[in-house]
Amino acid sequence: MYELILKNVSRFIELTPEEVRFFTPLFKSKTIRKKQYLLQEGSVCRYEYFVNRGCLRTFFVDNKGLEHNVQFSVEDWWTGDMYSFLTQKPGRYNIVAVEDSELLYIDHPSLEELYKKVPKFEKFFRHLLQNAFIALQERVLSGMSETAEERYINFRKKYAAMDKRIPQNQVASFLGITPESLSRVRRQLTQKK
Amino acid sequence: MYELILKNVSRFIELTPEEVRFFTPLFKSKTIRKKQYLLQEGSVCRYEYFVNRGCLRTFFVDNKGLEHNVQFSVEDWWTGDMYSFLTQKPGRYNIVAVEDSELLYIDHPSLEELYKKVPKFEKFFRHLLQNAFIALQERVLSGMSETAEERYINFRKKYAAMDKRIPQNQVASFLGITPESLSRVRRQLTQKK
DNA sequence: CGTCTATTTGAATGTACTCAAAAGCGGTGG
DNA sequence: CCACCGCTTTTGAGTACATTCAAATAGACG
Numbered sequence: 001m002y003e004l005i006l007k008n009v010s011r012f013i014e015l016t017p018e019e020v021r022f023f024t025p026l027f028k029s030k031t032i033r034k035k036q037y038l039l040q041e042g043s044v045c046r047y048e049y050f051v052n053r054g055c056l057r058t059f060f061v062d063n064k065g066l067e068h069n070v071q072f073s074v075e076d077w078w079t080g081d082m083y084s085f086l087t088q089k090p091g092r093y094n095i096v097a098v099e100d101s102e103l104l105y106i107d108h109p110s111l112e113e114l115y116k117k118v119p120k121f122e123k124f125f126r127h128l129l130q131n132a133f134i135a136l137q138e139r140v141l142s143g144m145s146e147t148a149e150e151r152y153i154n155f156r157k158k159y160a161a162m163d164k165r166i167p168q169n170q171v172a173s174f175l176g177i178t179p180e181s182l183s184r185v186r187r188q189l190t191q192k193k
Numbered sequence: 194m195y196e197l198i199l200k201n202v203s204r205f206i207e208l209t210p211e212e213v214r215f216f217t218p219l220f221k222s223k224t225i226r227k228k229q230y231l232l233q234e235g236s237v238c239r240y241e242y243f244v245n246r247g248c249l250r251t252f253f254v255d256n257k258g259l260e261h262n263v264q265f266s267v268e269d270w271w272t273g274d275m276y277s278f279l280t281q282k283p284g285r286y287n288i289v290a291v292e293d294s295e296l297l298y299i300d301h302p303s304l305e306e307l308y309k310k311v312p313k314f315e316k317f318f319r320h321l322l323q324n325a326f327i328a329l330q331e332r333v334l335s336g337m338s339e340t341a342e343e344r345y346i347n348f349r350k351k352y353a354a355m356d357k358r359i360p361q362n363q364v365a366s367f368l369g370i371t372p373e374s375l376s377r378v379r380r381q382l383t384q385k386k
Numbered sequence: 387c388g389t390c391t392a393t394t395t396g397a398a399t400g401t402a403c404t405c406a407a408a409a410g411c412g413g414t415g416g
Numbered sequence: 417c418c419a420c421c422g423c424t425t426t427t428g429a430g431t432a433c434a435t436t437c438a439a440a441t442a443g444a445c446g
Contacts, residue, residue, distance in 0.1 A: 062338035070333065083327055086319075092334075126279075129322070134276055136329040140263065141285075143336045144369045145255030148402070169424065176337045181402055183426055341434070362392065374434055376394055 001029060005050050005104055008076055012127055013120045022117055027104040032097045038079075039095040045084035047105040048125075051077050054101025055165055059173065060092050069174040071135070072098070072162050082132045098166060148177045149185050194222060198243050198297055201269055205320055206313045215310055220297040225290045231272075232288040238277035240298035241318075244270050247294025248358055252366070253285050262367040264328070265291070265355050275325045291359060341370045342378050 002024045009015065015023065027050070032038060038056060039045055051073050058071040058079065070093070073079035084091025088108060106114070114121050142151055152175055156163050163171070172182035195217045202208065208216065220243070225231060231249060232238055244266050251264040251272065263286070266272035277284025281301060299307070307314050335344055345368055349356050356364070365375035 060334060062334070064338065066338065068334070068337045083323065083330065086323060092330075129326075130276065130279055133322075133326060133329070136326070136333060137276065137285075140329060140332050140336070141253060141255070141261070143333070144261045145257070145259065167424070178403060179425070180404085180427085183424095184402090187426080360392070371435060372393070373395085373436085377434085380394080 001052070002027070002104075004052055004076060008050070009124060013124050015118075019118050023114065023121075026110040026114055027106050029102065029104055031100065031102045033100050034097050036097050037094065038097065038103070039081060039091075039093065041092050041094050042090050044088055045081040045091050045093075046088075047080060047107050048085055048111065048128075049073075049079045049095075050104040051075050051079060052102040052104055054103075055098040055162070056095055056101055057098050057166075057170060057174075058093050058095045060094065067094075067173060068176070069170055070139070072159065072166060072170075072174065074162055074165070078128055082129060086129075098170070143176060148175060148181060149188065151175045152182065152185050153189075194245070195220070195297075197245055197269060201243070202317060206317050208311075212311050216307065216314075219303045219307055220299050222295065222297055224293065224295045226293050227290050229290050230287065231290065231296070232274060232284070232286065234285050234287050235283050237281055238274040238284050238286075239281075240273060240300050241278055241304065241321075242266075242272045242288075243297040244268055244272060245295040245297055247296075248291040248355065249288055249294055250291050250359075250363060250367075251286050251288045253287065260366060261369070262363055263332075265352065265359060265363075265367065267355055267358070271321055275322060279322075291363070336369060341368060341374060342381065344368050345375065345378050346382075 005027070006015070006020060006024075009023075029052075032054075038049065041060065053075055055072065055074045056079060057069050058073070058081075059067045059069045061067055071079065079095060081091035081093045081095075083089075084093070085108065111121075111125070115125075142154065146154070152171075155171065155175060168182055168186075169179035172179045175182065177185075198220070199208070199213060199217075202216075222245075225247075231242065234253065246268055248265065248267045249272060250262050251266070251274075252260045252262045254260055264272065272288060274284035274286040274288075276282075277286070278301065304314075304318070308318075335347065339347070345364075348364065348368060361375055361379075362372040365372045368375065370378075
């Protein structure tokens with residue numbers, strides 16, 4: 001159950017067997033089924049989640065009632081509402097399972113405890129925050145400087161694994177275009193080759 | 194010279210006179226003239242900057258060579274390339290003075306020193322990071338769900354002070370539209386009233 | 387005053403959107 | 417196992433919004 005998360009952590013910090021023994025019990029496990037909510041907008045994100053299996057999407061609802069995906073998370077990714085989790089204030093994001101999924105999660109107080117006992121985890125979670133920050137920056141930049149077609153090509157490069165698992169209309173929402181437009185973009189691309 | 198920054202800090206954490214005496218000497222002062230660069234893309238952002246006077250813009254250059262503004266910073270704001278500063282790796286942003294400006298700045302080692310002596314500054318700078326994060330989130334959301342006109346109206350609400358100080362073509366670049374489009378949007382708006 | 391840059395305006399173009407309808411696909415129950 | 421239902425994807429036609437290119441006007445600065 002903890003192999004994947006330990007491998008994930010060990011990419012940035014090294015843990016002694018003793019530290020591992022302290023680390024793992026702080027995480028609980030949870031499975032959720034396709035279409036179930038992990039987080040609802042307006043509620044506080046009490047946990048930071050690690051995806052052990054499955055796939056989820058994070059989205060917000062604009063003032064016209066339309067959903068916009070901001071992230072997909074598959075195995076070996078972390079998810080949650082970073083802002084809401086850090087501040088423990090209500091957030092604007094929803095997280096829903098795209099497939100049946102299995103998660104490990106840790107609450108805020110446990111994470112603080114972890115920092116105290118094994119300070120190098122501060123480095124690790126700061127790293128996660130930085131990654132989230134960079135991902136956001138890249139979204140802003142690509143949204144401002146690329147056409148729908150370019151964004152789709154980059155999406156497939158970067159999230160090749162996900163492209164096949166996620167319904168096209170969800171990918172469209174992530175790219176900031178309508179499902180119809182994505183369908184046309186795809187046709188263009190196959191005709192070009 | 195330090196009144197403004199101390200007032201800024203005191204909005205989130207309280208400092209004793211002794212802590213103030215430790216804090217202020219860690220910052221150096223610098224003035225730069227309109228159109229001068231504070232930071233160039235590709236270089237490491239070695240400082241976190243506080244704007245004492247003036248106005249600056251942060252932008253990146255896309256692969257077609259076009260500039261896109263991502264932030265304006267006036268008096269009482271912090272600026273810099275958050276990602277590059279935290280990681281001490283080369284960043285993608287440029288920062289240029291829009292007006293003659295006066296800055297206070299602190300380097301990375303000094304900030305670490307500050308954290309050690311006065312740990313509550315960790316809270317303060319985490320707060321800055323969160324603000325930067327939220328600002329980015331809002332940009333993504335507004336870029337995905339609002340028309341150019343809505344974005345401009347929101348810009349004026351939120352940055353009322355800056356609207357008059359910043360050339361229109363720079364505002365257009367911030368909103369993600371061409372200067373011509375912004376000009377037309379403005380005409381629409383005045384005609385409506 | 388002249389030069390350089392910013393802003394406005396016009397006309398033509400393009401990209402993505404909306405609305406509507408058909409085709410494809412997957413899951414469920416009879 | 418197949419027929420049906422619901423949801424996703426595709427396709428078409430018309431539209432809206434913003435862009436490009438070009439030119440005129442207005443402002444700023446030395």
